[in-house]
Amino acid sequence: MVETSYYIALAGILFSIGAVGFLMRRSVIQMFLCVELMLNSANLVLVAFARAWGNLEAQTAVFIILTLAAAEVAIGLAIIVAIFRKRVSTNVDELSSLKG
Amino acid sequence: MNMVVFVLLALLAIVGAFGVILWKNAIYSALSLVGTLLSLACIFVTLEAQFLASVQVIVYAGAIMVLFLFVIMLLNAQYPSDEVDPLEWVAPAAIAGGIVLAGAIAYTAFLFKAPKPLEEAAKALQGGTPGPVGETLFTKFLLPFEAVSLLLIVAVVGAVALVKREPEGKQVRETLEERATHTPEEVVA
Amino acid sequence: MIVPPLVGWLLLIAFGKRLAEPTSGYVASGMILLSFVMAVLGFAGTMGLAEGKQWHVQLWEFLPFIGGEGKSLHMGFALDQLSSLMTLIITGIGFLIHVFAIGYMHGDSGFSRFFAYLNFFIAFMLVLVLADSLPILFIGWEGVGVASFLLIGFWYKDFNNSNAARKAFIVNRVGDAFLMLGMFLLFKEFGTLNLHELRESFGSINVPLVGQVTKNVVAFGAPGLELACIFLLLGAAGKSAQLPLSTWLPDAMAGPTPVSALIHAATMVTAGVYLVARNSELFAHAPVASSWVAWVGALTAVYGAVSAIAQTDIKKILAYSTVSQLGFMFVAVGCGAYWVGIFHVLTHAFFKALLFLSSGSVIHALEGEQDVRKMGGLRGALPTTHAVSLIGTLAIMGVPLLSGFFSKDAILESALKSPFFDGSKDAVGSINILLFAVMVIVATMTAAYMWRWYVLVFSGEYRGNAHPHESGAVMTLPLMILAVLSVIGGWIGLPHFLGKNANLIEPFLEKVSANAKGMTELKGIVEFIPLICSIIAVIAGYFIANYFYRRDGARIMAEVPNGFGTASRNALFLDKVYDFVLGNPSRVAAVFFGIVDKSGVQGGAQLLGEQVSEAGSSLSFWQSGFARGYGVSVLIGTVALIAFLIVRGFA
Numbered sequence: 034m035v036e037t038s039y040y041i042a043l044a045g046i047l048f049s050i051g052a053v054g055f056l057m058r059r060s061v062i063q064m065f066l067c068v069e070l071m072l073n074s075a076n077l078v079l080v081a082f083a084r085a086w087g088n089l090e091a092q093t094a095v096f097i098i099l100t101l102a103a104a105e106v107a108i109g110l111a112i113i114v115a116i117f118r119k120r121v122s123t124n125v126d127e128l129s130s131l132k133g
Numbered sequence: 134m135n136m137v138v139f140v141l142l143a144l145l146a147i148v149g150a151f152g153v154i155l156w157k158n159a160i161y162s163a164l165s166l167v168g169t170l171l172s173l174a175c176i177f178v179t180l181e182a183q184f185l186a187s188v189q190v191i192v193y194a195g196a197i198m199v200l201f202l203f204v205i206m207l208l209n210a211q212y213p214s215d216e217v218d219p220l221e222w223v224a225p226a227a228i229a230g231g232i233v234l235a236g237a238i239a240y241t242a243f244l245f246k247a248p249k250p251l252e253e254a255a256k257a258l259q260g261g262t263p264g265p266v267g268e269t270l271f272t273k274f275l276l277p278f279e280a281v282s283l284l285l286i287v288a289v290v291g292a293v294a295l296v297k298r299e300p301e302g303k304q305v306r307e308t309l310e311e312r313a314t315h316t317p318e319e320v321v322a
Numbered sequence: 323m324i325v326p327p328l329v330g331w332l333l334l335i336a337f338g339k340r341l342a343e344p345t346s347g348y349v350a351s352g353m354i355l356l357s358f359v360m361a362v363l364g365f366a367g368t369m370g371l372a373e374g375k376q377w378h379v380q381l382w383e384f385l386p387f388i389g390g391e392g393k394s395l396h397m398g399f400a401l402d403q404l405s406s407l408m409t410l411i412i413t414g415i416g417f418l419i420h421v422f423a424i425g426y427m428h429g430d431s432g433f434s435r436f437f438a439y440l441n442f443f444i445a446f447m448l449v450l451v452l453a454d455s456l457p458i459l460f461i462g463w464e465g466v467g468v469a470s471f472l473l474i475g476f477w478y479k480d481f482n483n484s485n486a487a488r489k490a491f492i493v494n495r496v497g498d499a500f501l502m503l504g505m506f507l508l509f510k511e512f513g514t515l516n517l518h519e520l521r522e523s524f525g526s527i528n529v530p531l532v533g534q535v536t537k538n539v540v541a542f543g544a545p546g547l548e549l550a551c552i553f554l555l556l557g558a559a560g561k562s563a564q565l566p567l568s569t570w571l572p573d574a575m576a577g578p579t580p581v582s583a584l585i586h587a588a589t590m591v592t593a594g595v596y597l598v599a600r601n602s603e604l605f606a607h608a609p610v611a612s613s614w615v616a617w618v619g620a621l622t623a624v625y626g627a628v629s630a631i632a633q634t635d636i637k638k639i640l641a642y643s644t645v646s647q648l649g650f651m652f653v654a655v656g657c658g659a660y661w662v663g664i665f666h667v668l669t670h671a672f673f674k675a676l677l678f679l680s681s682g683s684v685i686h687a688l689e690g691e692q693d694v695r696k697m698g699g700l701r702g703a704l705p706t707t708h709a710v711s712l713i714g715t716l717a718i719m720g721v722p723l724l725s726g727f728f729s730k731d732a733i734l735e736s737a738l739k740s741p742f743f744d745g746s747k748d749a750v751g752s753i754n755i756l757l758f759a760v761m762v763i764v765a766t767m768t769a770a771y772m773w774r775w776y777v778l779v780f781s782g783e784y785r786g787n788a789h790p791h792e793s794g795a796v797m798t799l800p801l802m803i804l805a806v807l808s809v810i811g812g813w814i815g816l817p818h819f820l821g822k823n824a825n826l827i828e829p830f831l832e833k834v835s836a837n838a839k840g841m842t843e844l845k846g847i848v849e850f851i852p853l854i855c856s857i858i859a860v861i862a863g864y865f866i867a868n869y870f871y872r873r874d875g876a877r878i879m880a881e882v883p884n885g886f887g888t889a890s891r892n893a894l895f896l897d898k899v900y901d902f903v904l905g906n907p908s909r910v911a912a913v914f915f916g917i918v919d920k921s922g923v924q925g926g927a928q929l930l931g932e933q934v935s936e937a938g939s940s941l942s943f944w945q946s947g948f949a950r951g952y953g954v955s956v957l958i959g960t961v962a963l964i965a966f967l968i969v970r971g972f973a
Contacts, residue, residue: 057227090273
């Protein structure tokens with residue numbers, strides 16, 4: 034069997050890719066995709082540790098996170114649609130009126 | 134043998150992840166994410182989480198990503214804006230930070246010492262089939278389960294309320310000034 | 323019993339806007355009627371209750387073990403003879419006034435709000451009289467205070483009205499502070515605030531007491547008890563408008579007339595009398611405090627009567643008359659004749675509510691005119707109102723066979739009977755001639771100013787220029803019922819010489835009140851002295867008023883007040899005294915603190931604010947508004963955190 038550490042390392046790489054993508058992309062939708070990627074890497078960590086400890090609770094937590102992600106996507110996409118109606122753009126840098 | 138499978142799947146996932154952030158077209162990005170998610174589902178199977186793997190395919194790769202594609206095409210937002218980046222310093226900073234972060238996490242990952250032999254722990258999971266997972270879900274996690282169901286309802290209502298079009302020329306919410314013009318008597322009565 | 327008005331209040335507060343105008347009035351009145359029926363049932367039940375017994379419902383316990391083991395405060399209600407009689411007065415008169423108000427408040431924009439407040443008031447008044455312990459009584463006490471505040475300032479758009487409401491509220495707070503002090507002291511002395519347990523602390527009935535309290539620890543006339551009773555007296559003085567806290571009541575007439583009738587004549591202001599009667603056992607063991615009660619009452623009676631004589635506002639005459647009558651009640655309870663005080667509460671509720679409502683009817687008829695100099699001759703225009711007012715006037719004057727006669731006679735008798743204390747514990751004289759004489763003089767003045775009121779309003783020629791018209795049945799019907807009650811209300815307390823069983827109310831209330839010590843039995847011809855004096859007082863008052871005021875309209879209009887008149891009209895300048903003693907120092911203090919605030923506090927705060935905002939603006943570039951910029955910050959933070967953890971080691 035593959036050691037847990039490899040899975041954690043993989044999750045860390047995926048997470049970092051997601052974070053970099055979140056910062057580089059300027060389309061709101063692509064940023065959102067990156068957020069999903071980061072969320073999945075967190076899931077991977079949970080599942081890997083569940084096997085390491087022989088405990089099903091972490092897997093159940095992942096199940097709940099999946100549901101939560103569904104809710105999050107529904108709201109997030111609704112917000113994107115609402116913003117798009119107002120601005121006719123999905124570029125985050127145009128949404129910078131809230132500054133000090 | 135196991136290691137070969139893992140490396141293959143991991144490579145697939147990483148390639149998909151790079152696809153997500155490198156494609157200019159949002160549709161390609163989304164499809165790359167589907168690839169990552171599918172390979173993650175396979176990794177879940179190797180991690181004794183069969184139920185989660187199937188849910189990952191059905192819910193994530195199926196429902197959620199379809200929703201993404203739908204919105205992208207609805208808004209016709211797949212093409213990137215060709216404006217100048219107002220924050221030029223962000224991209225290099227992000228790449229540098231990302232590399233450091235990945236390295237740091239990978240480094241810490243190999244500090245992890247298994248608490249018990251893997252084979253023994255894996256057996257306790259009973260393959261992560263729906264039966265054992267459901268048992269945990271409906272006993273220990275009953276309250277979070279119900280809370281999540283409430284959250285889903287709220288999300289549905291919220292999504293509908295956010296996207297609902299208000300009738301033209303008619304403001305639904307009253308402003309503070311309008312509120313202030315009410316006489317105290319009206320407020321009291 | 324408390325529930326229906328509370329429900330009514332909630333209903334009207336919640337849906338008041340949607341209900342059409344008369345509906346909310348009907349809802350409110352119906353709720354009170356329901357309460358009244360329950361009160362009648364409760365009263366019928368208490369008729370058969372034995373001495374020292376009560377119906378007691380304990381709802382819950384709060385602040386357990388506040389004063390050590392076994393001492394805790396309970397939330398509960400108790401019904402005995404005294405409280406059931408009070409509930410009858412409150413709900414009965416309350417109902418009639420609700421009905422009257424349907425007519426009186428017709429067309430007012432705050433119609434539902436008005437009835438909501440009235441319901442609210444009735445609910446808390448019932449809490450007050452049904453409370454089984456002083457803290458619960460205090461809740462009701464404050465509740466009616468709030469209701470009174472809201473209703474005095476009901477037409478809050480007029481600055482004077484809201485000022486009057488504020489004045490009433492603030493003056494009441496002074497009394498409340500003393501009431502609380504009294505409660506604290508009683509708790510220290512007795513270890514309980516439950517009214518029943520307080521009573522039993524003195525009684526002979528063997529009731530196990532809570533905690534360490536043993537029976538009769540507090541001796542007759544003990545300093546602690548005396549002080550507590552004086553605090554209670556001051557608290558009662560606040561609510562019942564006794565000197566020196568009497569100034570708010572006349573101003574409280576700014577509220578709608580039904581409110582004046584209900585709160586500021588019939589029910590709420592008698593709460594002070596109720597408080598003393600409720601704690602009769604305490605006062606009976608505190609002779610000094612009791613004589614304080616009596617003398618405060620007597621002085622207030624004089625003050626009210628003098629002030630009432632030359633007032634020109636139809637309601638202010640009645641207001642000062644109420645102050646004076648409340649003084650009468652305090653005399654009665656101060657003399658140890660607790661049933662007499664409550665008896666006068668009852669009869670006074672009848673005729674004063676009647677008088678206020680008929681003056682409301684007059685005001686209504688004259689489209690808001692309240693100056694008696696512009697009235698007169700309304701006998702023809704308002705026949706019903708005139709008839710009931712005449713009955714009410716005669717009743718308050720104390721004309722024989724009407725209700726006021728019997729209760730006032732009983733008060734005079736108890737004043738004469740009570741022992742006279744000079745500050746030491748021993749009685750100086752066996753009968754209290756001085757107090758008696760003062761009360762007879764006040765009774766004369768009462769007859770005089772009330773007859774003046776009647777003459778100025780109803781007889782002679784009309785001096786105003788409105789077009790008076792009689793009110794509708796919804797207003798006159800309650801008036802007639804109250805008139806009947808004003809006539810027959812006194813017959814439950816006939817004097818002793820008419821037979822042993824002629825007095826119904828005394829044995830009924832004696833069951834819950836204490837027996838005061840040192841009362842002299844009046845024998846033979848002396849027994850009739852109070853009676854004769856009170857009849858003489860009525861006749862004298864009648865002639866005085868007739869001599870001065872039954873004259874033609876022109877002279878009334880041109881009347882130049884002499885020294886006495888001015889003093890009376892300004893209520894002995896008590897307001898001015900307060901303004902001078904309390905108002906001037908606070909104005910000076912206000913100016914001083916204004917300067918301190920502007921230069922010191924505000925300047926300091928501004929300086930601080932400027933410093934902070936300068937510091938903030940130097941960092942504001944970071945708040946660029948770009949989400950990705952913030953994201954980089956998060957990433958840098960994460961990397962730094964993990965780097966720190968790696969360097970430190972994961973321990």
